[in-house]
Amino acid sequence: MASILMIIEAKIATTYLLEQIMGACRVHGVYHEVKFLNELRIDDITPNTIPMFVRCADPLVLSWAQLLVDANRSYVYYIDDNFWRIRGENPLALYYRHPIVRKSLEFTVSHAETVIVNSSELATFVSRFNTRVAVLPAFFDFSLIRGVAQSAGEEIRIGFAGSPSRVDDLDLIAPLIEPVLKRFPKTIFEFAGVLPRGVAAGARVRFFPHIGDYATYIRFQASRNWAIGLAPLVDHEANRGKTDNKYREYGACRIAGVYSNIPPYRNIVRNNENGILIENAEELWLRALSMLIESPKKREEMAELAFRHVKKRYDLPEVSHEWASLFVDVDRRRSKNIRPLANGGFGWRKIFRKVQRYAIYIIVTYEEGGVYLVARKVARRLFVVA
Known part of the structure; x- marks a missing residue:
C-alpha cells in the first residue's frame, strides 16, 4: 500500500482533478490525503508517507523540501504548466518571475524523487x-457531466472558458467575432471567465463570470450546448507545455473544437x-469556423468522434492504473535509511519563509494595482482574520 500526502497551495481546477485521479487509484492500493502547504506540520509526514507537492512554488515549500532532503525522505512533485516561461506582466507572470519563487520552485523540482x-x-x-520525469496521461471524470441538461434552441453557440491569464490567446479570436456575427445571424459567442480585448458583452456576445469550482465549471460548460469550442493558443514555449485539457473537455461534452496547430x-x-487544427492566421480561423457553422452534420460527426476518443483514452478508470503503478514504484524505491524530520531551526526557517511570501504578495499586488490595491487587500485579510 502506498500512502500519498497531496500538498497544495490552494483549491484550483488542477488540485480538484488530481484528487479525482488519486481517488481512482485507491482500488490499486494507493491511498491519499490532502493538506494545504501553509497548514502542513511535521507530524503529517510519517515514515511511510510520500509527500506530493502540487504546483508548489511558495517560499514555504523550500523549507519543506530542504527538510525532506536532509532526512533522506522521498517526495514527488506534480507540475502541469511551464512556470519558467509564463509571458506578460500579469500577476501570475510577475509572481513566478520573482527570484525567491524561482529558487523555491527549482530546488523542490530538482530534488524530487520523481x-x-x-x-x-x-x-x-x-x-x-x-x-527523473514521468509523463502520465491526463484524464477526464465523466461522472461530472452525467445527467447535465443542455439548453435547447436554434442558436449556434461558439464558446470559450478560461481565466483572465488567457486574454493574450484570445487576441487570435477577437477579429473574427464581428464578421462571423454579421455573416451568420444565428451565431452567438459565449465567453466565461475572460473576454477578448476590445470586445464588449451584448446581445450576441455573452459573458459569464469565472467559476472557481471545477465541477461546477465543467457542468456549466456542458449545459451551454456549444456547437463549436474555441482553443486558441499563441505559439510560445509556455503554451506548448500545456496539457490538452480543452480537447478533453470539448470531446467529453460532444463539442466540435477548433484548435491552434501547436x-x-x-x-x-x-x-x-475529431477536431480542426488551424494555423494562427485570421483568415484560416475564419474559414474553419465558417465551415463548421455551415455544416451541422460535420459538427455532429466531429463531436461524436472526439467523444469516443476521449472516453476511450482519458476516462478516469482507464488511466488510474498508470498513475497507481508510478506511486507503487516510488514507494518501493524509497530509501529505508531515513532520518527523523528534525524540528531544530525549522520553526525559524518557516517564519522567515512566511515573511518572504508576504513580501512577494505585496510586491506583486503593488505591480498589479498600486498602493490602493495593496491597502484594500491587506484590509480585507485583516478583516477576515478578525
Whole structure:
C-alpha cells in the first residue's frame, strides 16, 4: 500500500482533478490525503508517507523540501504548466518571475524523487532540472457531466472558458467575432471567465463570470450546448507545455473544437476528424469556423468522434492504473535509511519563509494595482482574520 500526502497551495481546477485521479487509484492500493502547504506540520509526514507537492512554488515549500532532503525522505512533485516561461506582466507572470519563487520552485523540482507531468514538451523542459520525469496521461471524470441538461434552441453557440491569464490567446479570436456575427445571424459567442480585448458583452456576445469550482465549471460548460469550442493558443514555449485539457473537455461534452496547430493539440487532434487544427492566421480561423457553422452534420460527426476518443483514452478508470503503478514504484524505491524530520531551526526557517511570501504578495499586488490595491487587500485579510 502506498500512502500519498497531496500538498497544495490552494483549491484550483488542477488540485480538484488530481484528487479525482488519486481517488481512482485507491482500488490499486494507493491511498491519499490532502493538506494545504501553509497548514502542513511535521507530524503529517510519517515514515511511510510520500509527500506530493502540487504546483508548489511558495517560499514555504523550500523549507519543506530542504527538510525532506536532509532526512533522506522521498517526495514527488506534480507540475502541469511551464512556470519558467509564463509571458506578460500579469500577476501570475510577475509572481513566478520573482527570484525567491524561482529558487523555491527549482530546488523542490530538482530534488524530487520523481517529477510528474502530463506533456512530453513540459517533460523535456523540466528535465534540465531533474531527469527523473514521468509523463502520465491526463484524464477526464465523466461522472461530472452525467445527467447535465443542455439548453435547447436554434442558436449556434461558439464558446470559450478560461481565466483572465488567457486574454493574450484570445487576441487570435477577437477579429473574427464581428464578421462571423454579421455573416451568420444565428451565431452567438459565449465567453466565461475572460473576454477578448476590445470586445464588449451584448446581445450576441455573452459573458459569464469565472467559476472557481471545477465541477461546477465543467457542468456549466456542458449545459451551454456549444456547437463549436474555441482553443486558441499563441505559439510560445509556455503554451506548448500545456496539457490538452480543452480537447478533453470539448470531446467529453460532444463539442466540435477548433484548435491552434501547436502542441499539445497537434499530438492528439486528427485534423478534420475529431477536431480542426488551424494555423494562427485570421483568415484560416475564419474559414474553419465558417465551415463548421455551415455544416451541422460535420459538427455532429466531429463531436461524436472526439467523444469516443476521449472516453476511450482519458476516462478516469482507464488511466488510474498508470498513475497507481508510478506511486507503487516510488514507494518501493524509497530509501529505508531515513532520518527523523528534525524540528531544530525549522520553526525559524518557516517564519522567515512566511515573511518572504508576504513580501512577494505585496510586491506583486503593488505591480498589479498600486498602493490602493495593496491597502484594500491587506484590509480585507485583516478583516477576515478578525
